[in-house]
Amino acid sequence: MKIFAAIAVVLALLGTARAQMGRRAPIESSSGQFVVLTEQPEALPSPFAASPANPDFIRLQPELLAVSCERIKQKLWALLGVDMRWGGKIYLDLRPAASADEWVAVVADRSPVGWEYHVTLPDALPRDRFLRAIVQVLLLDFANRNAGTHSAEIPTWLAEGLSRELRASRETEILLSPPKWNVHGLSLNAQVMNARWSNPLENAQKELRARPPMTFEQLSWPPDEQLAGDAGEAYRCSAQFFVDSLLRLADGPACVRTMLGELPRYYNWQLAFLQAFRSHFQYPLDVEKWWALQIVQFTGRDLSQTWTPEESSRKLDEILRSPVDVRTEQRQLPLRAEVSLQTILREWDRPRQMEALRRKLRELDFLRLRAAQNLVLLVDDYRASIQTCLQRQSQVDFSLFSRTRVAPNADLAVEDAIKQLDALDVRREALRPQPAAAVTGAAQGTVK
16 A cells, blocks of 8 residues: 555656646547646657657557547447446546557556556556556445445556457557548548457467466466566466456356455465455465466467376386485585475475475476376375375464474474375385386396
């Protein structure tokens, strides 16, 4: 809220300064929800907006901006099954673009009569950035319909996923640019239309086949660097497919609507998500498992790329051991070592331990896609053992126990998991492929 307050102060100061330069009359959209505010054209020219070199940029004209926002709202609400009622005014402060890398500010403000929203937009910006901002503010308006003083916080993956879904399927209908030609007094624009119905997920599928998809954890809390460049494209494609997969559930749109309504009640959106999707997922681990299976089905498994038994065994060994830094003396450089899952369970503190186990579970999920057939069941058993341990651990309230006093149920879960892992390690050794020389020697000994 402090950040929002700071942004609001900056916007107020900018508004005062611009008022002195001159304002055009506000432009309202057809429903009255969107209000476009902009300076007089001669007040502050925008040389960058006049001819953006990047074709992925969109120029925003006040009149067309109001129409675009209404169309985005119609398509978004149709996708989620939402009625066209709206809660608060959305003010779009259109300003001259000074560079190609300007960000958009979205601020929710609680007034005596309810919530209203302020979006500061450069008049030329990337299409994805513009669409994401409008989708985000619309989701905020829906989520805050019954909110008190705490505004909802929209998960990044939801705004990114829905905006990419709309762009992939309805871009020419919702993103309107100023006309490029004038013929006999008529303003004309070129639109290239494809008569064949395209698959909105086609680009996402190509992208996620070429590079690793985001895990559920990466989708949940992306750092800034994960949203830029090639990593940003992988994030947006993953978010689009994640949202699309959720909406394809039998009650998917209803669950998304419920989650949005629950968001103002929580500071952690995952709690609202699990509450809304409780008929499908009980724990975050259930979401991770479901998401891994969706990725498998979406990207496909090329059996011709399955690893050999030797390579599969080596990959499994790498997953089951974790690298750590060890210092023999305080002033010496750390030495690299490896620890087993059993050591992690015995010696690591609970938060670090559970994070490591979740990571191992994801790695095993992806290993299974290319593991040799004779190791698939073993990989599944390792996954089941780790998943059971995580579920039992998550049911223990560690806040009731001090650092020195360990929860009895947690200890029992660890002991059971260690026994299962020991037994699986014995099976792994029995299935380990023998070197060719050893096999030849054994065969010769048999002949003798």
